[in-house]
Every structure is written in structure tokens, then in C-alpha cells.
Amino acid sequence: MSLDERAARWRADLESWAIPDEILASAPANPWTHRVARLARRTDVLLASPQGPTYGRAREALPDGGSVLDVGAGTGAASLPLRPPTLVAVDENRAMLEELARRGRESGCGTIRLVEGRWPDAADRTPVADVVVCAHVVFNVPDLVPFLAALDGHARRRVVLELPLVHPTSWLNPFWVRFHGLTRPDRPTSDDVLAIAREMGFAAECEEHVAPDAPFESVEEMASSACLRLCLDPARAPEVARAAEEMGVWPFPPRKFVTIWWDSTE
Numbered sequence: 001m002s003l004d005e006r007a008a009r010w011r012a013d014l015e016s017w018a019i020p021d022e023i024l025a026s027a028p029a030n031p032w033t034h035r036v037a038r039l040a041r042r043t044d045v046l047l048a049s050p051q052g053p054t055y056g057r058a059r060e061a062l063p064d065g066g067s068v069l070d071v072g073a074g075t076g077a078a079s080l081p082l083r084p085p086t087l088v089a090v091d092e093n094r095a096m097l098e099e100l101a102r103r104g105r106e107s108g109c110g111t112i113r114l115v116e117g118r119w120p121d122a123a124d125r126t127p128v129a130d131v132v133v134c135a136h137v138v139f140n141v142p143d144l145v146p147f148l149a150a151l152d153g154h155a156r157r158r159v160v161l162e163l164p165l166v167h168p169t170s171w172l173n174p175f176w177v178r179f180h181g182l183t184r185p186d187r188p189t190s191d192d193v194l195a196i197a198r199e200m201g202f203a204a205e206c207e208e209h210v211a212p213d214a215p216f217e218s219v220e221e222m223a224s225s226a227c228l229r230l231c232l233d234p235a236r237a238p239e240v241a242r243a244a245e246e247m248g249v250w251p252f253p254p255r256k257f258v259t260i261w262w263d264s265t266e
């Protein structure tokens with residue numbers, strides 16, 4: 001399959017995750033919202049105990065006094081544990097960047113520069129860095145080729161991606177069937193990202209690993225998040241919690257992530 005065909009299939013596969021209009025119309029809140037507090041928890045786990053191949057592959061490529069660019073940085077889970085002397089964080093969500101900056105100051109990072117905007121649109125106002133990290137973003141990116149090209153173009157040494165093996169909302173698939181009678185897709189996967197990166201000429205390698213934290217601390221927190229994503233009234237959280245237990249979905253098995261990295265072609 002050519003790069004163009006792979007890129008087109010990636011886009012079509014992601015589009016197949018769109019929520020049908022009639023369900024979206026009844027949503028009490030935007031079902032795609034990221035919760036700052038949930039991302040901050042993983043950042044804190046990794047700040048307290050830096051670990052895993054995403055950290056390791058970025059760390060080994062970072063020179064003394066070097067710089068890190070974190071794209072779709074959220075609260076900084078992929079970059080703050082590196083405690084880089086210079087960090088540039090790009091995110092389209094201002095609240096995430098503010099939380100990252102606060103944690104960065106408290107955890108002894110050096111200079112932190114925030115770039116509010118969407119990648120790759122924000123690339124031309126973002127400086128290059130020794131290491132570029134981008135964790136848990138690509139399943140949000142329909143046009144993957146220009147996105148990855150801009151990451152590579154901003155890395156002096158290495159690009160490190162982290163992503164789940166399948167779409168990050170796949171855990172909700174049984175709930176979609178139960179509450180909306182809707183079967184969700186099983187594509188794209190992390191293998192597609194790897195294939196596209198290699199087809200683009202990057203010598204990309206990959207390693208699977210288990211997530212360092214559980215996504216939710218309680219069944220109540222999981223049910224609240226499920227209501228948001230499923231476009232259900234938050235008052236239905238107890239019903240969602242009961243369904244999760246009946247379907248054997250809760251408690252969750254450990255999540256699998258993959259780290260994909262390559263040395264910059266610059």
C-alpha cells in the first residue's frame with residue numbers, strides 16, 4: 001500500500017469514530033473533552049517515578065543542557081519527568097498549558113515556553129528542540145503525514161511518540177452497544193502509525209508496555225467519564241456503573257501503550 005493510500009485509510013478510519021448527529025444533538029456536554037485533572041494524575045505518577053520506554057528513549061537522546069518540545073503536551077506527562085533545561089509545550093488547550101507550567105515550576109524544570117495552538121499549524125511559531133515528544137495525541141489527528149513531518153522537522157535528534165494500541169475510547173465500545181445500539185470501529189491501530197512513519201522514510205522502532213497508572217480511581221469516576229463520552233445525562237452514572245459491572249468491563253485490565261521512536265532525519 002502506498003503512503004497516500006495508508007494516509008487516506010487512516011483518515012477514513014478515524015472519521016468512522018464520529019458520533020452520529022442524532023446522538024450528538026442530545027449530548028449535555030462536548031463528549032470529546034479532555035479532563036485536566038485526569039491527565040494531571042498521570043503526570044504526577046511519572047514525575048514521582050519516571051519510567052517506561054517513552055521516558056527512556058527521550059532521556060537517552062537528550063544532551064546535557066538540551067531542549068524538549070512536547071506537542072499536545074497536556075499537563076506534561078511525557079516531558080516534565082525529563083526535567084529538561086528547556087521545555088517548549090504546544091497544546092490547543094490553554095488550561096492544560098497553565099497546569100503544565102505550574103507543575104514545571106514546582107518540579108524544577110528549566111525555562112518553559114508555552115505555545116497555544118494546533119499542531120502542525122503552530123509549527124512555524126515553535127522553535128526546534130533536541131528531542132520532540134508527542135504522547136496520546138495521534139488518534140486525534142486525521143492528517144497524520146503533515147503532523148508527523150512537522151514533528152520530525154522540529155527534532156534535532158529524536159522523535160518519541162506514545163499511544164494506545166487502539167483508539168483511546170475503545171474501552172467504551174460495549175457501552176455504546178448497550179446504551180445506543182451502536183457498534184464502534186476496531187481501526188485504526190498503532191500498527192498503522194508505525195507503517196505510515198516508516199513509509200515516510202523514518203527508521204521508526206516500537207515497544208509495547210503497560211500504562212503506569214489506572215485511568216480511573218473508582219467506578220464512580222469511570223461512570224462519570226463514560227456518561228460524558230456516551231452523550232448521556234450525568235445523572236445516569238449509577239446505571240452506567242451497574243452496567244459496567246454486569247458486562248465485566250469494570251474493573252479494567254491494565255492498558256497497553258506503545259512507544260514509537262526514530263532518530264531525526266534532519
Ligand SMILES: C[S@@+](CC[C@H](N)C(=O)[O-])C[C@H]1O[C@@H](n2cnc3c(N)ncnc32)[C@H](O)[C@@H]1O
Pocket residue numbers: 034039042071072073074075076077078090091092093096117118119120134135136137140141
Ligand atoms: C489525551 S491528551 C494527552 C496529553 C499528554 N501528552 C499526556 O500524555 O498526558 C491530548 C492533548 O493533546 C492536545 N491536542 C490534541 N490534538 C492537538 C493538536 N493537533 N495540536 C495541539 N494540541 C493537540 C489536547 O488539547 C490535549 O491536551
